[in-house]
Amino acid sequence: MGNDIVDQIRVAMIDCQTDQVLELVPKAIDKGIVASEIVNRGLTAGIRVLGDRFEKGEAFLPELAVAAETMKQALDFLEPHLAKSVDEEALGTIVIGTVQGDIHDIGKSIVATMLTVAGFTVHDLGVEVTPAQFIAKTKAVNADIIAMSALLTTTMDRMQETIDLLKSEKLDTRVKIMVGGAPVSQQFADSIGADAYGVDFNQAVKIAKRLTGHSND
Amino acid sequence: MTILSPYQRVMTLLQGKMPDRVPVIPQVTYTTAQLTGVGLVEALHSPEKTAEALLTGQRELGYDAIYVGWESSFNLLAEAMGCTMRFPEDSVPQVAEHVIKSPDDVDKLELPDPHSSGRLPIHMDMVNIVKDAVEGEIPLFAYTPGPFTLAGQLAGVNSLMVATIRNPQFINNLIAVAYKASKRYALANIQAGVDVVVTADPTASGSLISPKTFETYAAPHQQALVDAITQAGAIASLHICGKTTSMLELMAGTGTSILELDHLVKLTEATTRVGNDVILMGNLNPTELLLTGTPEAVEAAARECIEAVGQDGQYILSSGCEVPPLAPLANIRAMVTAAKKYGQYA
Numbered sequence A: 001m002g003n004d005i006v007d008q009i010r011v012a013m014i015d016c017q018t019d020q021v022l023e024l025v026p027k028a029i030d031k032g033i034v035a036s037e038i039v040n041r042g043l044t045a046g047i048r049v050l051g052d053r054f055e056k057g058e059a060f061l062p063e064l065a066v067a068a069e070t071m072k073q074a075l076d077f078l079e080p081h082l083a084k085s086v087d088e089e090a091l092g093t094i095v096i097g098t099v100q101g102d103i104h105d106i107g108k109s110i111v112a113t114m115l116t117v118a119g120f121t122v123h124d125l126g127v128e129v130t131p132a133q134f135i136a137k138t139k140a141v142n143a144d145i146i147a148m149s150a151l152l153t154t155t156m157d158r159m160q161e162t163i164d165l166l167k168s169e170k171l172d173t174r175v176k177i178m179v180g181g182a183p184v185s186q187q188f189a190d191s192i193g194a195d196a197y198g199v200d201f202n203q204a205v206k207i208a209k210r211l212t213g214h215s216n217d
Numbered sequence B: 001m002t003i004l005s006p007y008q009r010v011m012t013l014l015q016g017k018m019p020d021r022v023p024v025i026p027q028v029t030y031t032t033a034q035l036t037g038v039g040l041v042e043a044l045h046s047p048e049k050t051a052e053a054l055l056t057g058q059r060e061l062g063y064d065a066i067y068v069g070w071e072s073s074f075n076l077l078a079e080a081m082g083c084t085m086r087f088p089e090d091s092v093p094q095v096a097e098h099v100i101k102s103p104d105d106v107d108k109l110e111l112p113d114p115h116s117s118g119r120l121p122i123h124m125d126m127v128n129i130v131k132d133a134v135e136g137e138i139p140l141f142a143y144t145p146g147p148f149t150l151a152g153q154l155a156g157v158n159s160l161m162v163a164t165i166r167n168p169q170f171i172n173n174l175i176a177v178a179y180k181a182s183k184r185y186a187l188a189n190i191q192a193g194v195d196v197v198v199t200a201d202p203t204a205s206g207s208l209i210s211p212k213t214f215e216t217y218a219a220p221h222q223q224a225l226v227d228a229i230t231q232a233g234a235i236a237s238l239h240i241c242g243k244t245t246s247m248l249e250l251m252a253g254t255g256t257s258i259l260e261l262d263h264l265v266k267l268t269e270a271t272t273r274v275g276n277d278v279i280l281m282g283n284l285n286p287t288e289l290l291l292t293g294t295p296e297a298v299e300a301a302a303r304e305c306i307e308a309v310g311q312d313g314q315y316i317l318s319s320g321c322e323v324p325p326l327a328p329l330a331n332i333r334a335m336v337t338a339a340k341k342y343g344q345y346a
Helices: A004-013 A019-031 A035-055 A059-088 A106-118 A133-142 A158-168 A186-191 A199-209 B006-014 B028-036 B047-061 B073-080 B102-106 B119-136 B149-154 B157-166 B168-191 B210-233 B245-252 B266-273 B288-289 B295-309 B329-342
Strands: A093-098 A119-122 A147-148 A176-180 B085-086 B094-097 B138-146 B196-202 B235-239 B258-260 B279-284 B317-318
Touching: A004 A019, A004 A059, A004 B210, A004 B266, A019 A059, A035 A106, A035 A199, A059 A106, A059 B157, A093 A133, A093 B102, A093 B235, A106 A119, A106 A147, A106 A199, A106 B157, A119 A133, A133 A147, A147 A158, A147 A199, A147 B138, A158 A176, A176 A199, A176 B295, A186 B073, A199 B028, B006 B235, B028 B047, B028 B073, B028 B119, B028 B329, B047 B119, B047 B329, B073 B085, B073 B119, B073 B168, B073 B317, B102 B119, B119 B138, B138 B149, B138 B168, B138 B329, B149 B157, B149 B168, B149 B210, B149 B279, B157 B168, B168 B196, B168 B210, B196 B258, B210 B235, B245 B258, B245 B266, B258 B329, B266 B279, B279 B288, B279 B295, B288 B295, B295 B317, B295 B329, B317 B329
Parallel strands: A093 A119, A093 A147, A147 A176, B138 B196, B196 B235, B235 B258, B258 B279, B279 B317
Antiparallel strands: B085 B094
16 A cells, blocks of 8 residues: 555656645655655656656656656655655765856756755755855865856856865865756866766766765766 | 848848858857957946947958847846846846746736837847948847747746646736737837847747647747738747757748757758758857867868758858857857858859
């Protein structure tokens, strides 16, 4: 029975049935299913299917936006049930944000959500994050990775400034940099000295695991 | 063959005839600030300074049309319709607060007047100055927002995307208002002497939405805009960024005369599928080639485009999307050089 309801959650995530997911999650808790199983085999498994479909061009931003919103709401409800296990299992700590001058939020937020469900402790600084803010937060939480997003050709150069500041603070050997966003490319990432570039959230999760030594690939 | 003026060259092509050579029209706006030394932000409020930069860009670099734009049309209209803008010190303005916070807000929207709302008059003044300077010599291209994209600026892209699945009625109402605003703005630009109106619909990209969502929410309004632009006596172009290979027929089906393609679309495939219906324009990579590449690499890539699809007319050499502000001018010169070297028809 318990497995059935977790599978129903997974299917409802894939079908973008937000109301159904938010109805089923409390029911699953009532039935005594542990929160991490609901997250892993229900919510995350569903969103992963959408992620794979997105990579293949079979799902699109509307589905991902609905799924990310649903995931956030479900995690808000599940948080008290999850609190204990998260710290023990955390794969690493990531500071994420959209660079200064740029207020594009959606892609960065989806990446942040997916990094969280993958098991990272994620500090989302939001949009218009200055190099100084990235570095201050990185020091404060002892982050392993800084993840930066830029959606404009006028703002992508800001990534370089954060990397320069990281170097001048002598943190660049310990802290890895990953970058993404529509105008960003592998070549651009290389040219500014970033450690990795990800084209979408599936890749972002893979890269973050690789940079923290958790990759099986 | 005698050398045509840029205006004659582009108009000859648009009439379905062979000009003297492949026209070259990089999507250059604020990149021209490099030439006059005007600050990108400083220029935002001065139609004289933006017009001077745009005119200097064409004169110095020699391409075949002027894009009369400085910041995106969808931001200008979003601001004029009530969105709060943020003005970063060294970047173009962006929407800080969306005017549509709930479906009920759609009823409160007012159609902006291009001659009095927000900063639209600055744009109109810029068009007038440029037109007076080059009328009949250099064709003018101006953007109007695709209604789907403008709806995203008004309500937020995330809300727009979610609503395509969860609240179609809301989206339809919002897009209907956005269409009216885009049309009014397009017609004002045509009245001011713009020759080609480019419907720019980046949020309707195949990188973001499915062909089905495109067909439902974006294409019908693009088509209506194309009709309105054409009826007003101007040429219609359609610009959608990113991966649009899955939507080529839908885009050509809007009736647009010019189809602008980003670097992620193969020109050879596009010409096979829709080359009889539209003039293709594109598609050099704006960042990897024009921003960080060398002039030699740009010239080689431009040559490839011309040799692949530019042999029989029906083609304009261009960038895949807007040229970044800090792109080296030598790379734009290399595009123009390539059109002259490899694009001769006579």
